[in-house]
Amino acid sequence: TASAESPVGTFSLVVVSNRLPVDHEDGPEAPDGTATDVWRTSPGGLVTALEPLMRSSGGAWVGWPGVADRSFEPFTNDGINIVPVRLSAEELEEYYEGFSNDTLWPLYHDVIAAPAFHRETWEAYVTVNKRFAAAAAASAALGATVWVHDYQLQLVPRMLREARPDLVIGFFNHIPFPPYGIYAQLPWRKQILHGLLGADVIGFQRLADAGNFSRAVRRLYGYPTRGVVIDVPTSEGQGRSGATRRVIAKHFPISIDAVAYEEMARRPEIQARARQIREDLGNPKTLMLGVDRLDYTKGIGHRIKAFGELLADKRLNVEDVTLVQVASPSRERVETYKALRDEIELAVGRLNGDFSTISHTAISYHHHGYPREEMVALYLAADVMLVTALRDGMNLVAKEYVAVRFDGDGVLVLSEFAGAADELKQAILINPHDIEGTKDAIERAVVMPKRERTRRMRALRKKVFDNDVAAWSASFLRTLTGGAAVQAGIPQS
Numbered sequence: 025t026a027s028a029e030s031p032v033g034t035f036s037l038v039v040v041s042n043r044l045p046v047d048h049e050d051g052p053e054a055p056d057g058t059a060t061d062v063w064r065t066s067p068g069g070l071v072t073a074l075e076p077l078m079r080s081s082g083g084a085w086v087g088w089p090g091v092a093d094r095s096f097e098p099f100t101n102d103g104i105n106i107v108p109v110r111l112s113a114e115e116l117e118e119y120y121e122g123f124s125n126d127t128l129w130p131l132y133h134d135v136i137a138a139p140a141f142h143r144e145t146w147e148a149y150v151t152v153n154k155r156f157a158a159a160a161a162a163s164a165a166l167g168a169t170v171w172v173h174d175y176q177l178q179l180v181p182r183m184l185r186e187a188r189p190d191l192v193i194g195f196f197n198h199i200p201f202p203p204y205g206i207y208a209q210l211p212w213r214k215q216i217l218h219g220l221l222g223a224d225v226i227g228f229q230r231l232a233d234a235g236n237f238s239r240a241v242r243r244l245y246g247y248p249t250r251g252v253v254i255d256v257p258t259s260e261g262q263g264r265s266g267a268t269r270r271v272i273a274k275h276f277p278i279s280i281d282a283v284a285y286e287e288m289a290r291r292p293e294i295q296a297r298a299r300q301i302r303e304d305l306g307n308p309k310t311l312m313l314g315v316d317r318l319d320y321t322k323g324i325g326h327r328i329k330a331f332g333e334l335l336a337d338k339r340l341n342v343e344d345v346t347l348v349q350v351a352s353p354s355r356e357r358v359e360t361y362k363a364l365r366d367e368i369e370l371a372v373g374r375l376n377g378d379f380s381t382i383s384h385t386a387i388s389y390h391h392h393g394y395p396r397e398e399m400v401a402l403y404l405a406a407d408v409m410l411v412t413a414l415r416d417g418m419n420l421v422a423k424e425y426v427a428v429r430f431d432g433d434g435v436l437v438l439s440e441f442a443g444a445a446d447e448l449k450q451a452i453l454i455n456p457h458d459i460e461g462t463k464d465a466i467e468r469a470v471v472m473p474k475r476e477r478t479r480r481m482r483a484l485r486k487k488v489f490d491n492d493v494a495a496w497s498a499s500f501l502r503t504l505t506g507g508a509a510v511q512a513g514i515p516q517s
């Protein structure tokens with residue numbers, strides 16, 4: 025039963041994420057002079073994955089609409105019920121840019137950048153998590169399933185459970201969960217675990233992430249864990265009754281809508297665009313590609329260093345090989361990201377200054393976001409895809425490249441520190457910190473014989489098409505609702 029003071033909503037499935045699947049824009053002025061609202065669907069992977077389910081189950085999506093200091097009433101967009109959560113500009117700075125992106129993000133990515141620990145931003149994180157939890161609780165029907173996403177909302181599962189013990193609560197962490205030695209730095213390490221353990225199922229990208237999480241729970245709370253099951257006392261801290269809840273912490277590697285990517289790649293105009301891209305670059309023998317948000321976790325600097333040394337060593341020639349690097353703008357108000365942009369652009373400028381000729385540019389660098397069609401044309405055009413992340417939850421770019429290559433060609437160079445490496449074992453796997461090893465891998469990719477390319481790509485494509493994003497969400501939800509049924513004593517077939 026729900027506790028007396030919490031209102032109960034009407035939706036049987038509620039998804040909660042920091043950003044809504046729609047972006048707000050100011051529309052034209054209405055005749056009475058008031059501004060109208062225009063909503064555009066942001067076609068992210070998560071929306072694609074959950075759209076059919078949201079429609080068929082009449083689900084609701086709770087999240088921030090992308091503009092600060094504005095309140096919006098719930099509405100329906102494309103058959104999905106949208107519940108906007110208000111954030112002030114100050115909260116955005118403290119909860120989102122501060123605690124989420126300047127504390128948790130670097131901490132969870134192996135402290136590649138130094139995490140900032142500030143008590144004020146933590147307070148804002150708690151306040152905003154409460155607001156998301158309240159909005160989700162008010163939307164969820166009795167006994168509904170609520171699926172909370174990502175590191176910005178780790179306190180929401182517990183807050184929800186306290187308000188609404190009737191709910192089935194899932195959480196999925198899109199980024200890595202760090203080893204205990206790193207996680208332990210967090211001043212609020214116990215509060216975060218307590219927050220997450222409010223869920224029935226906690227999903228991670230990799231087996232290792234789920235293991236790191238369970239280890240942290242054992243170290244900080246001493247709860248017994250058996251495989252994927254953690255026994256959590258129902259009244260933590262007191263627990264004298266000995267009653268426990270079963271929480272599942274397990275890996276569910278996220279994926280993409282592989283068929284949609286392949287379909288796009290088969291469109292004649294996209295193939296024509298791919299040919300045009302190669303031609304505009306002077307038809308290099310080998311086109312290499314990097315596609316990343318401009319983020320220090322993506323190892324863009326390491327990639328550029330390896331490429332520069334290959335040119336300097338004359339193992340590659342600028343007349344033959346071009347690297348296209350798309351670095352899409354990201355978190356531009358966070359200092360570390362401003363510094364990273366300067367660093368990368370300095371490196372690109374130097375490398376081009378040293379190696380480009382009038383007719384051949386070594387790195388074609390683009391600090392832009394592109395339409396999805398253009399990304400697919402770039403994947404199609406690229407002989408070698410470079411994913412050199414220093415740490416990455418999954419890395420969907422690697423899977424998108426594979427899905428697009430219906431021609432069975434193309435070579436993927438993939439960091440073992442990206443979650444995708446657990447599945448995509450037929451890529452050329454690298455340790456991006458090992459510059460010599462990375463150079464060898466890039467050279468190997470450039471000269472790889474066609475037969476080997478095809479053999480590897482066929483195996484990679486099987487992986488990506490077998491575990492697509494629909495399979496991912498189905499598997500998570502099956503575990504979640506199955507798990508709840510087990511707890512309620514419902515026999516499972």
Ligand code: GDG
Nearest residue numbers: 198278317352392393394395396399416417418419420421
């Ligand atoms: C987080 C985790 C995990 C990039 N630039 C453009 C563009 N993109 C698209 C890519 C891809 C997505 O953005 C990036 O996804 P990634 O998985 O590579 O990385 P994160 O953004 O860091 O995502 C990650 C993911 O969550 C899912 O759980 O895999 O590990 O860090 O889809 O194609 N798309 C367009 N224009 C661009 O310029 N249209």
